[in-house]
Amino acid sequence: MNPLLSRLQPYPFERLRRLFAGVTPNPDLRPISLGIGEPKHATPQMLKDALAAALDTGLTGYPATAGxxxxxxxxxxxxxxRYGVPVDAATQVLPVNGSREALFSFAQTVLDASKPGATLAFPNPFYQIYEGAALLGGAQPFYVPSVPARNFAVDWDSVPDEVWARTQLIFVCSPGNPTGAVMPLDEWQKLFELSDRHGFVIASDECYSEIYFRDEPPLGGLEAAVKLGRPDFKNLMMFTSLSKRSNVPGLRSGFVAGDAALIKSFLLYRTYHGGAMSPAVQAASVAAWGDEEHVIDNRRQYREKFAAVTPMLAEVLDVALPDAAFYLWAGVPASFEGKVAGLSADEAFARELLAQYNVTVLPGSYLARASGGTNPGAGRVRMALVAEPAECLEAAERIVRFCREQSR
Known part of the structure; x- marks a missing residue:
C-alpha cells in the first residue's frame, strides 16, 4: 500500500462519531444536525428538468475530459x-466533478515531492481536503493561523521566509470555511507578490461565493487579479461549484478557471485520472450556470435564517454574522473548559448539547491543527445553518436554553 496513506488524519466527522460514542441524545426532542455543511434547500426544478432531458442521449458515449x-x-x-472577468472558454476553463475532487487532484498535478521540503500552505482552521492533498502529494503541510481579532483574516505575515521559499502551492478559501471571512484586495496583492517572488501556485477555493450577507458580493481571485493588472492569471487557479450555489451537492459539478498553462497541465492529469463529467450532468450544469433567479432566492433564504438565528445565539455565545458562507463560527462559554475530563471546551460543549438537547454541532478543534502550541479552532464550534428556517430556529432556541442552564 501507498505508505503516505498512513499520514492521513481522521476526518472531522469520524472524530465526531467517536466523541458521541456512548451518548444517548434526549429522546424527548427530535434530532437536529448543524454539524455537516450539506445544503438542504430545494434543488431548482429547471436543473432537474435539464438533467432528465439529457438522460436519453447523454449516457451512450464516453465524455471528453475537457467537457x-x-x-x-x-x-x-x-x-x-458575476465578476466582470473575461476568460477564454477553450483554454482557461475546465469542468470538474465538484470542487473537492478538483482541489485534491490539482495538488497532485502541481506538487513536486522530489524537491526537499516541498510545502503546501493553507489557512488554519481549514477544509481537511487541503491537508490530505498535501500529505498524499508527498509535501509538508504548513498551517497558517487565522486571527479572530481581524475577522479571522489569515495571518500570511506569520509565515517565515524559509517556508515561503520551499512552498509550491497554497490553498486559499474565500469565503472561508468555517469562518466565513472574505479576503480583501490588499490581501490578494500580498499573495500575488509572494507568488511572483517564490514561484508558488495559488489555488483559490470559492465554492461559497454566492451565499453572502453584505451588499457587495465577495471578491474572487481572478477578479482580484484583473483589478491588480494580472489578466493572464499567472500561477492562479480558482475553483467553484454548483453544490452550494444551486443546492445540488449530489450532482458533483463545478469548474476551474485561470492560468492557461495550469489548465493545460491539469487537463493532462485528469485525462489519465478519469476526471470526465457525465454528459447528462454537463447539460444540467449548463442550465444551472445560466440562471441567477434560483441563486438569488437561495441567498435570500440564508439571509433570513442568519438574521433570525445570529442575534439569538449572540446572547449566549461569542458569535457574529459572517461575511459569507452558511456557517456560524461560535466561541463557547469558558465554563466548558475542563468540564469533562479529557475533552476540550468545544468537545465538551458539543457532547453535552447532544445529550441534553439533541442538537449536533462540530467542535472547532476538529477543523484545525495545533500550530505553535495553539489550536485556533479550540473553544469554538461550527454550526451549518443548512436546514429549513423553522428547524434552525428551533436549534437556536435549544442552544440558548442549554447555555443559560449551564451558566446557573
Missing part, C-alpha cells in the same frame, strides 16, 4: 456576469 464547448462557454459567461 463540451457549451459547458465551458456557460462557465465563462457566468464569470463575465
Amino acid at each position: 463540451e464547448p457549451a459547458l465551458r462557454q456557460a462557465c465563462a459567461a457566468w464569470m463575465q456576469r
Whole structure:
C-alpha cells in the first residue's frame, strides 16, 4: 500500500462519531444536525428538468475530459456576469466533478515531492481536503493561523521566509470555511507578490461565493487579479461549484478557471485520472450556470435564517454574522473548559448539547491543527445553518436554553 496513506488524519466527522460514542441524545426532542455543511434547500426544478432531458442521449458515449464547448462557454459567461472577468472558454476553463475532487487532484498535478521540503500552505482552521492533498502529494503541510481579532483574516505575515521559499502551492478559501471571512484586495496583492517572488501556485477555493450577507458580493481571485493588472492569471487557479450555489451537492459539478498553462497541465492529469463529467450532468450544469433567479432566492433564504438565528445565539455565545458562507463560527462559554475530563471546551460543549438537547454541532478543534502550541479552532464550534428556517430556529432556541442552564 501507498505508505503516505498512513499520514492521513481522521476526518472531522469520524472524530465526531467517536466523541458521541456512548451518548444517548434526549429522546424527548427530535434530532437536529448543524454539524455537516450539506445544503438542504430545494434543488431548482429547471436543473432537474435539464438533467432528465439529457438522460436519453447523454449516457451512450464516453465524455471528453475537457467537457463540451457549451459547458465551458456557460462557465465563462457566468464569470463575465458575476465578476466582470473575461476568460477564454477553450483554454482557461475546465469542468470538474465538484470542487473537492478538483482541489485534491490539482495538488497532485502541481506538487513536486522530489524537491526537499516541498510545502503546501493553507489557512488554519481549514477544509481537511487541503491537508490530505498535501500529505498524499508527498509535501509538508504548513498551517497558517487565522486571527479572530481581524475577522479571522489569515495571518500570511506569520509565515517565515524559509517556508515561503520551499512552498509550491497554497490553498486559499474565500469565503472561508468555517469562518466565513472574505479576503480583501490588499490581501490578494500580498499573495500575488509572494507568488511572483517564490514561484508558488495559488489555488483559490470559492465554492461559497454566492451565499453572502453584505451588499457587495465577495471578491474572487481572478477578479482580484484583473483589478491588480494580472489578466493572464499567472500561477492562479480558482475553483467553484454548483453544490452550494444551486443546492445540488449530489450532482458533483463545478469548474476551474485561470492560468492557461495550469489548465493545460491539469487537463493532462485528469485525462489519465478519469476526471470526465457525465454528459447528462454537463447539460444540467449548463442550465444551472445560466440562471441567477434560483441563486438569488437561495441567498435570500440564508439571509433570513442568519438574521433570525445570529442575534439569538449572540446572547449566549461569542458569535457574529459572517461575511459569507452558511456557517456560524461560535466561541463557547469558558465554563466548558475542563468540564469533562479529557475533552476540550468545544468537545465538551458539543457532547453535552447532544445529550441534553439533541442538537449536533462540530467542535472547532476538529477543523484545525495545533500550530505553535495553539489550536485556533479550540473553544469554538461550527454550526451549518443548512436546514429549513423553522428547524434552525428551533436549534437556536435549544442552544440558548442549554447555555443559560449551564451558566446557573
